[in-house]
Amino acid sequence: MANIKSAKKRILVNETKALRNKAVKSKIKTLIKKVESAVAASDKELALSSLKTASVEINKAASKGVYHKKTASRKISRLTLAVNKIA
Known part of the structure; x- marks a missing residue:
């Protein structure tokens, strides 16, 4: 256990930030699953609307430092590619 006041702080x-990061990542995983389920069901409209909300949240997480910029870009790119493959 830390003895110095600044180390305790x-x-x-770090605990607070870890909890926040965990909540944000969980939310993004849920949004990604919504997009993927819409793609699996070939529902273009639902997939597009889900993609829009997911990409906004992923970009927000990247700007806050939860995800690296390139990780966020990769996630959005893969989702967009999957949605665009729907006929």
Whole structure:
């Protein structure tokens, strides 16, 4: 356990940030699953609307530092490719 006050504070701040990051990642995973299920069902309209909300949230997470910029870009790219493959 840390003895220095600043080290104790860092531990608390890190816990708070870890919880926030976990919640954001969980939300994004749910949104990705919605897009993928719409693609599997070949529902173009639902897939497009789900893709729009998912990409906004992924970009927001990247700007906050939850995801790396390139990781976010890769996720959005793969989702967009899957949606565009629907006839």
